[in-house]
Amino acid sequence: MRIVTVPRREEGNMVDWIYDEIVLAADVVSRNGWKSVRSNSKEAKALSALLRRGALHAGADLPANFRSVASIQRKTADLETARPGYQGKATRGNRLDRIVIVQFEQDPTGMQQRASMIRRLLEEGEELPMSVGDADDYGDEGGLVEFVGRRRERDPKLRSRKLDAVEASGLPIACEVCSFDFGERYGSRGKGYIEVHHRHPLHVTGATRTHLDELALLCANCHRMCHRGDWITPDSLRAIMHAEVASRSAP
Ligand SMILES: [Zn+2]
Ligand SMILES: [Zn+2]
Known part of the structure; x- marks a missing residue:
């Protein structure tokens, strides 16, 4: 909407x-x-x-x-x-x-x-x-909560802290939903690129400051799908994606 x-x-x-x-x-x-x-x-x-x-x-x-x-x-x-x-x-x-x-x-x-x-x-x-x-980057919903949320997602300091934490844990810099890895697909041009996303809208977490665990790494497509219409979590998007794949491979 x-x-x-x-x-x-x-x-x-x-x-x-x-x-x-x-x-x-x-x-x-x-x-x-x-x-x-x-x-x-x-x-x-x-x-x-x-x-x-x-x-x-x-x-x-x-x-x-x-x-x-x-x-x-x-x-x-x-x-x-x-x-x-x-x-x-x-x-x-x-x-x-x-x-x-x-x-x-x-x-x-x-x-x-x-x-x-x-x-x-x-x-x-x-x-x-x-x-x-x-x-508005995503164009599907716009209110103060979404505006501030998206601005925080683009905050370079928050982003680099999140990327450091993911790298320190040994996980790849890749989409949490579909595993897309920009570096693998686009070589040096894509290396290190990923989008940072709040798993839940600010009013749902109720937090004034963003905790790193609240941030997910997503590719551009999955990120847009999480914001489209009602804000859904990366877990819900992954479940939708798997259900789609399963329905297509069903006899
Ligand atoms: Zn993805
Ligand atoms: Zn987002």
Whole structure:
């Protein structure tokens, strides 16, 4: 599923709510028994203060009333009334609201963990650049958690520590899923090349720092397949690959 993270302007001073903001608002609504919160509630004040820092719209020119407590109340009402089973007339709300609501219904714990990780990353000063939708390497899912995760995967220091650890253990620098070895296939041009991947998304591990065991070595194809759509682990990808091979060799 593609989640558009580039904010778009609507008429007037509206800045569209992006995925991460809706997840935070839906988290507030879900913790309130799927009821909206009033603008003078401590939940609305806290969410407004966090979002008004603008880190999810870095570089954008934000209006003075951006994510005011009143807009938090409106958004939580949109989410409450867009929920399946809501008795009564729905307020506005959009497609992305409904996607987030479905995600909360299917995986309430995972989505609450995602919301806490988004809050933590924002509190630590992480920003989601406006260009992330274009700069996204994998293009299948984009939110702050994925953006920070992918950036850590490309961190040269973390990468060299992981490669040193693998070499010290006597294992080859090759894909953990399909065993592809860039040096074996491409000679000196490919030697030492491998991609580094988090086995689980940041909100699932809940860790602020990445442990080396949490990193897997993958070839470019397997890496992309792990990120495509829902984030799956290298173990799950290997199981899928073996099942495919077995189904083809079956009589
Ligand atoms: Zn591979
Ligand atoms: Zn990865």
